[in-house]
Amino acid sequence: MNVLSDEQRRFFDANGYLMILGALSAAELATVRTAAEEAEARWRADPALPGTRIPEFEEIPAIMEYHPALFDLVEHPAVFPLIRELLGTGIGLVDHAYYITPPGGLIDGTAWHTDVRTRVPGVHHAGSTMMIRAMFALTDIAAAGGATLVLPGTHRQPDDTPIPAVATPEEMPGAVALTCEAGSAYFFNGNLLHAPSNNRGTVTRRVLLYNYGHKWMRMWRDHEPSPGLAAAARTPMRRQLLGLTPPYKGPDAKLSLGLQETIFL
Amino acid sequence: MRASLGELPLESNAMSQSPLSEEQRRFFNTQGYLVIPGALSTEELAALRLEADVAEARWRADLSLPGVRRPDLEQVLGIMEHGPALFDLLEHPRIFPLVRALLGPDVMMLDHDYFITPPGATIPQGWHFDFDLPRVDHPRSRLMVKIFYVLDDIPPDGGATLVLPASHLTPGGTTLPNSEVPEDLPGAVPMALPAGSAYLINDRTYHSAGNNRSGVHRRLLIYTYGHKWMRMWDEYRPSPELAARAATPQRRQLLGLTDPYGPPVAWEET
Numbered sequence: 001m002n003v004l005s006d007e008q009r010r011f012f013d014a015n016g017y018l019m020i021l022g023a024l025s026a027a028e029l030a031t032v033r034t035a036a037e038e039a040e041a042r043w044r045a046d047p048a049l050p051g052t053r054i055p056e057f058e059e060i061p062a063i064m065e066y067h068p069a070l071f072d073l074v075e076h077p078a079v080f081p082l083i084r085e086l087l088g089t090g091i092g093l094v095d096h097a098y099y100i101t102p103p104g105g106l107i108d109g110t111a112w113h114t115d116v117r118t119r120v121p122g123v124h125h126a127g128s129t130m131m132i133r134a135m136f137a138l139t140d141i142a143a144a145g146g147a148t149l150v151l152p153g154t155h156r157q158p159d160d161t162p163i164p165a166v167a168t169p170e171e172m173p174g175a176v177a178l179t180c181e182a183g184s185a186y187f188f189n190g191n192l193l194h195a196p197s198n199n200r201g202t203v204t205r206r207v208l209l210y211n212y213g214h215k216w217m218r219m220w221r222d223h224e225p226s227p228g229l230a231a232a233a234r235t236p237m238r239r240q241l242l243g244l245t246p247p248y249k250g251p252d253a254k255l256s257l258g259l260q261e262t263i264f265l
Numbered sequence: 266m267r268a269s270l271g272e273l274p275l276e277s278n279a280m281s282q283s284p285l286s287e288e289q290r291r292f293f294n295t296q297g298y299l300v301i302p303g304a305l306s307t308e309e310l311a312a313l314r315l316e317a318d319v320a321e322a323r324w325r326a327d328l329s330l331p332g333v334r335r336p337d338l339e340q341v342l343g344i345m346e347h348g349p350a351l352f353d354l355l356e357h358p359r360i361f362p363l364v365r366a367l368l369g370p371d372v373m374m375l376d377h378d379y380f381i382t383p384p385g386a387t388i389p390q391g392w393h394f395d396f397d398l399p400r401v402d403h404p405r406s407r408l409m410v411k412i413f414y415v416l417d418d419i420p421p422d423g424g425a426t427l428v429l430p431a432s433h434l435t436p437g438g439t440t441l442p443n444s445e446v447p448e449d450l451p452g453a454v455p456m457a458l459p460a461g462s463a464y465l466i467n468d469r470t471y472h473s474a475g476n477n478r479s480g481v482h483r484r485l486l487i488y489t490y491g492h493k494w495m496r497m498w499d500e501y502r503p504s505p506e507l508a509a510r511a512a513t514p515q516r517r518q519l520l521g522l523t524d525p526y527g528p529p530v531a532w533e534e535t
Contacts, residue, residue, distance in 0.1 A: 087399075088399035088400050090398075090399060119494065119526040120492070120494050120526070121369050121371050121492055121494075122368060122369060122371075122406060122408055122491075122492045123401065123402070123406045123408070124402040124405035124406045126402070127402030127405060128400055128401050128402045128406065129400040130400070130401075214398065214399075214400070215496075217494060217495060217496060218494055218495065218496050218525035218526075220525065221524045221525060221527065243496065246499065247495075247496035247497075247498065247499075248396070248496075248498070
């Protein structure tokens, strides 16, 4: 049985992205926010922890390492089954992070990019689906509040299609700002042109990122699971997502066995 | 039919910027395979045979060493771990540049083996694609190139690899005919080649081992290359000793020891 509705599939195929309003319940959002706050506090207290610390953008990579609730979010039932259907049963995870975008950013138009065009050579991306990036909004995201911008339909452009030059991300003709309320999620094809926008609002934008690929793809640098996280992967699906199963052969994990914790059930 | 198409001597490329001639590239693009006669010099072949013999003896004596031990196939898994010449074959100065030209600068090793096919081996319905990966536009992508180095002459009935030309252009999920006797598949081209030859296929070239009806073992060294963002089979991850011997950034990339999604290393032009 398909998880995506016909309309969702049509929209994703044509536009390269999908918004899931209200993906997290109020209780789930509170749980995830608390976990993210704990992670952020620990990360700020220890500059030795890896990440990006620049005025316009902070990134805590490998966020699942910080809290069980952030690990469990990788299989959230409102989002994960949809992405699995789009990528196939051999789904894997490539990277995961917590993005914090404070007001007052200085992002220019060169921020437009696809995740796969230069980083995943050898693939004809216009006809393939190599990555799907999911973002969970922990705060309301207004158009001027640093929303992710996407250029619908560009995921099927030929790989050598030039990216139009613009001064700021917001000036890209046809760009759509993925605005939403806290608790919503959106995801997009890794070949879709996208960019962060400048946060000209007053609220720090906070999103959790889970970037899915195929189990035969390597994880992002420094995202190989720690022994502790690997030990916490107690289901076949969780082990597959962490790259702990054979890459090219062997049975794919079943969806129904995936949820190992209870907070999102 | 004997393998003859695509047999272009490397010397013909001496003046070319690319290690692949246009004809070789066109042939590989359209047929999905390429034969390189005389890929190994006499001295190289002798050195590789020597190390392969030692590796085989050690592997036979130690059943804990990984591989396949069946009547129809013996596979010494992870052959680069067994000797320096076998490790250096990963970057053979005349053959590896062809692979790099086909895959790009982010090339990485996926697996490496010594295949021994004894006389009498039968391979019923052995035809297969190495990759049939969902959501990949296979006909217009190139994920992998596999090199076979021939260590001993392979007679026409000696279990030669069979390839089906142009089969790499079939879309993912395609089922092609199989045959009980691999050689019976119409259009099959056998890689019956003299020692020192090499041949290349890509990830979607439909192929099979043949039945070895000769009196000699078929002996091949197989090096499979992909992209550095791809996972290596777990059993081929380099041992600490092999990793320590990867003295250059290029060798480290080939062993999967660099950033999977970062810029590739620079390669010297050939």
